[in-house]
Structure formats: structure tokens, C-alpha cells
Amino acid sequence: MKILATGLTGLVGSRLVELLQNHQFENISTSTGVDITNTDQVFNAISSSSAEIVLHLAAKTNVDSCEEDKKEDLKILGQEDSIRREQEWSQKKTAWAVNTFGTQNIVRACEKTKKKFFFVSTDFVFDGDAPPQNGYTEDIIPCAINWYGQTKLEAENITQKATIPWTIIRIGFPYCARGKKSDLLRTFLTRLTQKQPIAAVIDQIITPTFIDDIALAINTLITHNATGIYHVVGSQSLTPFDVAQTVAKKFNLDSSGISKITRNEFYKNKAPRPFQLKVNNDKISQLDISMKTFEQGVEEIKRQLEN
Numbered sequence: 001m002k003i004l005a006t007g008l009t010g011l012v013g014s015r016l017v018e019l020l021q022n023h024q025f026e027n028i029s030t031s032t033g034v035d036i037t038n039t040d041q042v043f044n045a046i047s048s049s050s051a052e053i054v055l056h057l058a059a060k061t062n063v064d065s066c067e068e069d070k071k072e073d074l075k076i077l078g079q080e081d082s083i084r085r086e087q088e089w090s091q092k093k094t095a096w097a098v099n100t101f102g103t104q105n106i107v108r109a110c111e112k113t114k115k116k117f118f119f120v121s122t123d124f125v126f127d128g129d130a131p132p133q134n135g136y137t138e139d140i141i142p143c144a145i146n147w148y149g150q151t152k153l154e155a156e157n158i159t160q161k162a163t164i165p166w167t168i169i170r171i172g173f174p175y176c177a178r179g180k181k182s183d184l185l186r187t188f189l190t191r192l193t194q195k196q197p198i199a200a201v202i203d204q205i206i207t208p209t210f211i212d213d214i215a216l217a218i219n220t221l222i223t224h225n226a227t228g229i230y231h232v233v234g235s236q237s238l239t240p241f242d243v244a245q246t247v248a249k250k251f252n253l254d255s256s257g258i259s260k261i262t263r264n265e266f267y268k269n270k271a272p273r274p275f276q277l278k279v280n281n282d283k284i285s286q287l288d289i290s291m292k293t294f295e296q297g298v299e300e301i302k303r304q305l306e307n
């Protein structure tokens with residue numbers, strides 16, 4: 001299948017391209033002359049492609065840097081002149097510009113060209129205050145507590161109002177064996193290997209997701225023409241401290257340098273975080289998509305690194 005996609009140079013997208021060789025990917029990125037905050041560039045790229053599907057991964061993903069954009073974004077959002085607003089977003093590439101306005105540009109172009117839209121979103125759309133015992137399911141109404149989450153949630157809202165078939169794929173804490181951008185697993189692995197100390201948070205719950213599983217899940221969702229919201233997350237929720245301990249154990253590394261830290265200390269002066277992100281993946285398992293536990297993911301990464 002031919003798939004037009006954004007964000008293929010990123011952490012998740014680059015692994016998708018490696019694994020899903022059954023598809024032919026066309027890349028929309030700044031390196032191919034398309035900035036998603038530029039409405040005309042997006043429309044030209046999408047309308048000139050024969051792909052029936054657009055997979056949208058591109059985003060501004062640094063949570064703390066997004067938070068710094070909030071003031072500027074609110075100022076721009078307060079302007080009445082919509083043309084001026086769009087011009088400013090296109091120039092400033094703030095969190096709202098890339099994550100919300102960029103997504104809107106892609107959705108509008110998909111509507112005009114009748115292409116299906118697959119949007120990769122985040123578990124940061126939830127507040128992480130008190131998830132149900134079985135974790136956040138797709139039918140729970142999200143409520144983001146930081147600017148990154150809010151810009152992605154607004155992009156989800158735009159997606160859900162689209163007049164073309166749409167799919168929202170929420171992922172959380174993606175990790176893989178290799179890649180330009182690091183992730184939590186590789187950050188811990190590097191520090192453990194180099195015998196550097198790690199301060200790992202003990203009172204936060206995350207649901208890490210093996211990127212290879214995300215790739216296979218996206219493949220299934222696309223080939224099954226699945227629409228709606230899907231939580232494409234790992235099958236185990238744990239603390240960052242447990243993440244560090246698991247990495248040390250599976251790689252037979254000394255764990256004595258791993259110390260405990262509270263979330264209040266670790267995230268002091270940083271953007272607010274949703275702290276209890278237990279996310280439920282029952283819905284995708286009904287499509288026979290199997291998502292690894294973190295322990296299984298680390299074992300697979302060890303195997304990949306040894307080969």
C-alpha cells in the first residue's frame with residue numbers, strides 16, 4: 001500500500017519505515033520541502049500524491065519546550081485576524097503551530113482529497129490523576145494538564161470532526177533498540193553500562209510501548225480499515241524506578257547506582273506531568289494485536305542488540 005506520512009525521520013517513524021517494508025512510504029517532512037505549518041505546502045504534497053492514506057506522526061514532542069510556547073500560543077490564539085494567526089504559527093513553529101495547526105492543515109487537505117487519516121497521538125491527553133483500576137480506556141474523556149497534551153488533544157478534536165474516515169492511535173513512552181533520538185530505556189541502559197548513577201522516579205506510573213509493536217499494530221489498523229480511537233500501548237504499567245531495575249536485571253548490569261527520587265523532586269521546575277498513566281490496551285487485543293510487556297520488550301531489545 002502507498003502511504004503518505006509525516007514524522008518518518010523521528011523516533012517512531014524511522015522504525016516504522018524499517019519494519020513495514022510491505023508498504024511504500026512517501027515522506028512529508030521539512031527535508032522534502034514540506035513544513036506542516038504551511039497550509040499550501042501541505043495541500044500541494046497531499047493532493048499530488050496517489051496514496052489513499054495519510055499517516056501523521058510529526059509533532060513537537062519535547063514536553064518542557066512545548067510548555068515554554070504556551071504564552072506565545074495563547075497570545076496568537078487571542079488574535080482575531082485568522083490569516084495573521086496562521087502566518088505567525090507558520091513562522092514561529094510553536095507547540096500549537098506544529099501539533100494543532102499542523103494537524104488541522106493535514107486534516108483539511110485529506111478532506112479535500114478524500115484520503116483516510118491516521119493520527120498518532122499520546123497518552124498525555126489524560127490528566128493521570130486517578131485512572132480506573134484497569135487503566136484509561138478509549139471511551140474515557142481526556143483532559144490534558146500540560147501544553148503538549150493540550151495541543152495534541154485539540155488535534156484529536158479536529159480529527160474527530162473530520163469528514164473523512166479517521167483513526168487516532170494513542171501511544172505512550174515509546175522505546176526501541178536503536179535510533180537517533182534516545183528514549184527512557186536507552187537512556188537508562190547507557191547510564192547503567194557506563195556505571196553512571198540514575199535517579200529514577202518511584203511515585204509515577206507509565207505504560208512503555210515497544211515501537212516494533214506499534215509498527216505492527218499500525219499495519220493491522222491500516223489493513224483492517226479500522227477507524228476510531230485505539231490505545232496502542234504496552235501491556236505493563238510500572239514506575240520509572242521499575243523500568244531502570246528491569247533494564248539492569250535483563251542486561252545483567254549492576255543496579256546499585258539506581259537511586260529513588262520522588263516525582264516532585266525530579267520534575268521540579270518542569271512542565272506538569274500526568275503521573276498515573278496506566279493505559280488499557282484491551283481494544284486492540286480484540287484485533288489480535290499483541291503488545292509486549294516491558295519485560296518482554298527489553299528481552300527482545302537485548303536479542304536485537306546482540307545480533
Ligand SMILES: NC(=O)c1ccc[n+]([C@@H]2O[C@H](COP(=O)([O-])OP(=O)(O)OC[C@H]3O[C@@H](n4cnc5c(N)ncnc54)[C@H](OP(=O)(O)O)[C@@H]3O)[C@@H](O)[C@H]2O)c1
Pocket residue numbers: 006007008009010011012013028029030031034035036037056057058059060061062093098102120121122123152171172173174181
Ligand atoms: N516520543 C514520545 O515519548 C511520544 C510519546 C507519546 C506519543 N508520541 C507521539 O508520537 C509521534 C512521533 O513521536 P516521535 O517521538 O517519533 O517524534 P520525534 O522523534 O520528536 O520526531 C518529530 C518528527 O516530527 C517532524 N516535524 C516536526 N516539526 C515539523 C514540521 N513543522 N513540519 C514537518 N515535520 C515536522 C520531524 O521531522 P523533521 O525531520 O522534518 O524535523 C520528525 O520527523 C508524535 O506525534 C508524538 O506526539 C511520542
